Amino acid sequence: MSNIPFTRAEYAERFAQVKGRMAIAGFDLIVCQDPANMGWLTGFDGWSFYVPQCVLVHRDEETPIWFGRAQDAKSAHLTTYLPAKNIVPFSEHLIQHPVGHPYDELAELIRARGWSKARIGVEMDAHYYTARCHAHLTNGLPEAAFSNNGDLVNWARLVKSDAELVLMREAGQICSHAMNRAIEVMRPGVPQYQVIAEIYHAQTIGVPGAGGDYAAICPLMPVGEGTSTPHLTWSDAPLPTSGLAMLEIAGARRRYHAPLTRTIHLGKPPQAITDVAKAVVEGVDAGLAKAKSGNTAAEVEGAWQAVLRKHGLKKESRVGYSIGLAYPPDWGERTVSLRPGDETALQAGMCFHIQSGVWLQDFGVAISESFVVTDTGGERLCDVARELIVID
């Protein structure tokens, strides 16, 4: 299929890398339900992750195995290079069945392949690997040795290939376009949904040569006191004549994400807010300067936090996380965090969102960047004015 985002060679390399990690960790088989892991391993794409489905990697197989709903098996044929024999549908009547479960048939498949005593690594922490998925799979394979694979594939995704970086950079351009469009239309009295409608439009149109994909998180736009908490969405209310609004959005290109946060003040901002914004931007710069290969994730956070401390501020939550291929509900990769204690050594090609923001009692200010690690520091993926944006 011409519409698969990467070459056969690239998928083969990923597969080999994952097998290597499996050998080290002592797994014969891993079950990957995170849709980003499924997509990264095979190309599989489609909004079918609301039902149980997964990709299996077995140390003796030459390709992954896709397992999912019968009506989605055709999507696997259309969006992957997998051989037909490794696209395995489950019975439709098991969808949302009170007693049976699709993973009863997954257990059967694993038995049928002769792997019933395998050392099996599952993604205990993946969003859609529910308690019930795990119960049915383990009950169906009483002789297997199950353990958490510790997001093994997520970790394999950490350093992006050149082909992935092309998509990350396009995602950054799409994000910049959408953010700038939002800032253009934000005016006192404009209904919040109108700003969001323009963001969605710009996110999807994308930029010349690179159409947009859906983002793993909807546009977030807390307004006023809502800026003191990061995950509120919009309402019918008009933007105020005076006050704060925060925008956190991503550009997505073929499921690769570059998120960005900007803070907007309608009307003349109080000095206190201007001061926080300056500190936050200075913090980003310190973080980006530190984000070069060889330094640790914790060091990036430390550099950021030192600037904030100088200005009498601090952030309790982590200041960033790795990004890349993503599906709802999150555009983070759930691996490296920019926070104290994360001693991961940065390598060129890792990508992060440094969420440079503080959420105080009554308001918040955040001015973030998505970046790729290079040998000289963090290279920004987006290009939007880096300041408190004042709409007067």
Place this chain on the structure above:
Amino acid sequence: MSNIPFTRAEYAERFAQVKGRMAIAGFDLIVCQDPANMGWLTGFDGWSFYVPQCVLVHRDEETPIWFGRAQDAKSAHLTTYLPAKNIVPFSEHLIQHPVGHPYDELAELIRARGWSKARIGVEMDAHYYTARCHAHLTNGLPEAAFSNNGDLVNWARLVKSDAELVLMREAGQICSHAMNRAIEVMRPGVPQYQVIAEIYHAQTIGVPGAGGDYAAICPLMPVGEGTSTPHLTWSDAPLPTSGLAMLEIAGARRRYHAPLTRTIHLGKPPQAITDVAKAVVEGVDAGLAKAKSGNTAAEVEGAWQAVLRKHGLKKESRVGYSIGLAYPPDWGERTVSLRPGDETALQAGMCFHIQSGVWLQDFGVAISESFVVTDTGGERLCDVARELIVID
């Protein structure tokens, strides 16, 4: 807060209903992680469901308890009527921690309230109640009696109140607006992302008096052979000069959803496709006529299937499911399915999406409706031309 979608009285009634169901099922405490259940019980809203969070209902408490990330606790204060003492944050360092987990602290909270030996019902099947959530919660409460609560709150949501039906009807209007807009812009040669951009814009702008909310599923638009599988998303490719496209989208109003599917043929359609479309619409009519209080979910499916059979067609998968309040990744409620064996008796106020479609080897045709059950049949929530839409 003025922005909470329902009155205190409505939330109190829901809470009482859930307690009644808990008494019958023999639970002292239920843990609700499905974001739709959290929202339905309390009003809580925000895109924070990518981290562990939940609402607890205990039989002796006067209100639910919200448990979640510290930075999202403020969202709980802003979007619910919950008393401050029942909004409980967990420690930030537990986010995506390899060893610790937020539900270690949830177990602590449950112990601190004296409920360590409670009969606890968890949502084994909820999308975000991961295997790891369950492991940490059960390990932390070794004396409790855990079992699956069988989507107890989802079942309580099945019959909509009058206030909910207002939002469902507005969602239907928003959906109609967005679908009609899509049909207006679909022309041969138009890039797929452009159609989707217009859909997102229309979904979000909504209709006069009712702004749109984000839908739990992104716009689905399989094209050509892609119409033989239901969950493919768009690409950069232009719409063909001749061929099929299918659109499945929802209108969302304050998290209430009305989905709709239409099938579009660019250029003159082959007779075979026109014939399938006619059968599919006739099937919907038969289903809607049967969808009155007292009849069963299975009877609706039977009426639909009988029409299709008459035309030599059949659908393997269920023909519909209950709808209402929803968050990604699904706009179904995971309770009643319109399929053989589902003997749920319909009641006025239940809402469904009848996914009247067939996915054949090389193409598919679907013309669906969202509807509310009444004493005389299914009342459609959307109003879009019910036919194969030909763009010539």
